[in-house]
Amino acid sequence: MRAYGHCIRKIRNSASCFGAYPNGGVFRAYTVTNHSSDELYEDTLPCEWYEKKLPILKKLSCALKDVDVGDGRLEDISGDDLIVNDDRIKQKMHKFKSLARIFIGSPSIQQKLKEKCFKFPLFGIQSEREPLVVDTLTKVSNFLNISAQQRKLVRCTICSQVTQYRIWKGALEEVMDGLKEEIDWLNDHRPSKDTKLGHQVISSCLKFLSQSAISYEADNSTTWMRPVPAKTAMANAPPKWEDVLEMVSDLKRYLEHEKTTLYYLGKLVSMKEGLVQIRDLFMDKRIGYREIRHQEILVPKKLTKTLGHSSRCLFILLLYYLYGRVHGIEIDLCGALYEANSDGTKEKELCLSVGRILTSAEEKMLQRGVRQLDRALGIFEFVWKTAGRKEEIELQGHIWCLGAQERSFTYRGKTFFVHDLTL
Template sequence: MKAFRLVRSHFKSTGVVHLNAMLYHSFSTEPQSDPQSSEWRERALPTLIKLTPLLKHLDLINGRLVNLHNKRTVNDEFLLQSMRTFKSLATAFLEYQLQQQLSTTGTPCLCVDKPIYKEPLALNSLKKVCDILDVSAQQRKLVRLAICPQVTQHQIWIGALEEILNQLKYEMSLKDYKYIMPKQIVVNCLKFLDDVVSYDPESTSWMRLAPKKDTNFPPSAKWEDFLEMFNDLISCLKHDEEFFFYVTKLETMKEGLFQIKDVLVDKNIGYKEAKHQQSLVQKKLTKFLGHSSRCLFTLLLYYLYGSIRDIEVDICCWFSDVSGDKCCLCIGKILTGENMLRGEVKKLDRGIRVIKFVYEMAEMKEILEVQGHLWCLGCENRSFVYRGNKFFIHGISL
């Protein structure tokens, strides 16, 4: 800790924040097609080297600084600004190194007519993925029509909600007594979901009739009751930075809950009526979750990987071969430590497969290759294939 304070003090005294603004402005005003000069890189590299140990195990996620070991938000403005400095300076090296790397793979031409992203980008909606792929309006309709019926199935909807709540329950189990109220809400939410899907395999549930109106059954529950618990949970956690990710996901899923709030979930309504209400969940979500819906994209991630975490990339650009019948999309991450490589390769692989999935649903004609690129100080340049996708590791150097 003492060493950390000394390093931190050193960086504050050297004016890293001011250097960030100066160098980033220099980078952003240079012509996009002109690689960074060797003089510029010689000035920027020492700052990257100094920042790397300070930012070990940290990364930007949805604009927040997060410790990747415990997934907690780091509320430190100095470290946040230092990370932004690191990302902006490292990005200045990437176009030059990408061009060099791809020149050896037979796809050296940068596609200036396709989107290029040089800022951190979260893949959290179909719209963002389609923007990257430059999908037309008509093809976007094909994507939504193809994906919605698959990812809005009742079991996918329930599974995504359970995944979020179970992760949140685990995180809160590591905290102290002040989370008694939100813990209880999460338990009640999970019990609600369990009641929705639980059944006795030995029973003749398919023969169950709806109860008569004069019986003493309590009023049928609705998804609106679950939505109210979600609102209470968000109110309990919204001011706690450590749970920023989960609050964001709860807000995301509220979009779907609002659309189905009048749907019944009580098992006492009879088998046929219960099945009808389950089908209403899919129909309403399919109809009302739009192309830019983060809720729809969360369901897609859960459908494909059983995961509800968005995919973050630091750079995204296109290259094409001379013949023009094949395009190469490169997505990449800038890392602060070589120990992060394995985890980031897995995350990028999920991003690549999502992009390919949407591209296939859009029925695009060109052949698409999606590559993963990772940059890190001190790494040796190398390439490999992971789950059928090409990955390139780049050392940041002059």
């Protein structure tokens, strides 16, 4: 992967103007500023405070204008979505988004939202402006107030769809491809014995998967006639999924110290939960068509039986099933499921609103933000309908950036709003 060049130098130069970010954990609004304890309560902040902080917000926005968060990492979107591995830039991004959250809660911006006649008090309290990483069905169900009985229905329905062999194998390959890209970056920039070993293992893993059993390919119309190979050809025991499990364990051991850089390593470790359950199954084309088919049928049976509602492995399979990719879902503003009476009647109106904070209002950046929110809203909608909820729910995505032209539009059946962060 190509080195991250002039953009890093530009951001580093401008970053020296600002203080360090003190917290590397959950980025709550009150952890990013060095003001007095009285100012920890956002609704008591005077107007002068926002006016004083606005230039800092603008400088950060300008310095980070080509940088966005995707898949748990920073990317430079001005070129080929290059990975940004620079702690100082990460600190500035955290500070920018945390300051932006405070501004969204300001009386001025809240008044603008009210004047737009939104039916609900959007992002009016701090808990609605917190970030959220959606990585399990449990988080989605908690957000939507799904009952225990409905959660059981959701798990059973989803498992029957997303644990199919082609989904399992495709998701695993997608995760490994992402990890290989990250390891390649490390080997280009700060190679070590462990990263080189990791590259060898991940390459072997991918080769292993490419040679695994697939009984329904387009050119397999006559594979049912393929006889079981002769005993001489089966002198060595056919490979099992346990071999992949061992490779994943080796990768975790080699790359553990790089886990903050390797986003896909965490996803691969999550996939171990499924690998443990199917480790005794064969994955070799040499065992004959009928046996291959039998082994493939056993994969969803075992996974459906063991993957629970809170399983990250199950959620990765769901992402691949819905979107063909395993990109993570990260929301800058978790929002809420709002409920109100319709025109004074007893009929309830439901609205699910989530938000993203972007560093610029350029069209490419806005398109990325819309796609990210669309995936998040899509997951919530999918679980809502799978749970058997009959109420109609309005899905809204809100994008915030400095200098944006405020507008609304519809994308894939969902309503999106672009807001200006300027007071």
